[in-house]
Amino acid sequence: MEHPKSGADGDGLLVIHVALYRMATRSFAEAYRILGYKTHHGTEDLLGNPWVGIEQAVEATWPDIPHARPRPRFTRQDWDALWGDEYDIVTDLACPFSDQLIAAYPKAKIIVVQRDFESWWASYQAGVLDHIFPRRQWLTVWLIRNVLRSRAADAMIKVNYGLFNATNMAGIKDNARKTYDEYYRNIRERIPAERRLEYTMGDGWEPLCAFLGKKVPDLPFPRLNDSAYRKRSQQAGEMVVFLTSAKKLARLALAIGAVSMAFWHMSI
Template sequence: MLRVIGAGYPRTGTLSMKAALERLGFGPCHHMFEVMSRPEQSALWSLTPGEGEASWDRLYEGYESAVDWPTGYFWEEVSQAYPDAKILLTVRDARRWYKSASETIFQSARMLDAVDGEEHGGAGQEDEAGATTTAHLRRLHETLLSTMWRGAFGVGADEVPDEATAVAAFERHIEYVRSRVPEDRLLVFEAAQGWEPLCDFLGVPVPEDEPFPHLNESEDLKERLGNVMRGGRPY
């Protein structure tokens, strides 16, 4: 059962937050990489999230927290399913967010549209694994990613939204979350703030002599995405 629900957009320090939450005892933490790299997750999230076989309990089975999309996109429905969970809204400067997103997640969505099973060389088990990964990624692109991209930015998942449209959507989302969640249930957080506000919000001690994790550098994310596209694990 989820105890922490991340309502922030991707590229707002979500991978760092995943590591931080797991360090504080709120793991495993769900992240978009789970969806892209775990066949059972890919299959479930390709269905209609929150309904039937893809009920929230099934989607988050085994997880105690969740950040990044798809959770951040469906945060309101998820928060209604887990009314005792804390809501964590990760934020950053909107234009810096757009630049980062343009260089990573927007490009990766376009790459998924062009994935071809022939890109996976070799033979035998590796080739079969690559073909399986390709099928999962294509299905995710056609269902989950298309739904989120059109819902958030008004464009298909194979398109990069222009800066004005994306920034407006980003800022609108932040204000909407703020307006919908009671103050005692919500933390608006930037990674530069470090451990203290997060630990205070969650009611846990601050780790001693341990810096707050900063894992989501753009080049690091590109490498992780590349691993997933090649049929591997992102970690």
């Protein structure tokens, strides 16, 4: 069972989960919770994520990406404010900042998860890029940005520009393989083998629990990334955006109607 996070000890993040988006991060989030860690997984609460802080972290990391505002590099205090004061582990949204988080939390254990490039890239394009660049999801992106006033779409677009050293979708695709290779090579060159676990998807609980010093749970390792589950999650996320937008627009329409009626009464 997940325990409440206490900032009194000042430990911050206890585990750095090193994996790119679309590498079973949802399954790992559930696994970490079963082991008792307070875990943040971004796609579970699209509108509730700290998007402003994430966007600032991106701009501080990659100041030359399109539409970035100059910001100082994030410090341990900044990372604590974003995640470390409340969570033990961040699965997906922390992936662009793995090297900074490893430096900020030197006592944290490091778990590296990697799937082969070809299957990952196909999943990444369908599961990430097609949902944040407006070509296919233009209405959802427009509602998030203009009705809900959320920085979710803008933050994720900037994440991808920075992560892939690109300024458009074509650049992201051109740099995909290089980004993938460099991401994992940099981590392995920096972090000694004894400080990290190289986890292969399908290994189950045993290597993870041995590395973290946890008892092996008496239940199967979570598997929440099959295509049917992803489709249901995507539809649920879009429905949240549409319903929240509809409620906000309805309130706005009522307010405009009330003001219009007041002016009409004043004019007669």
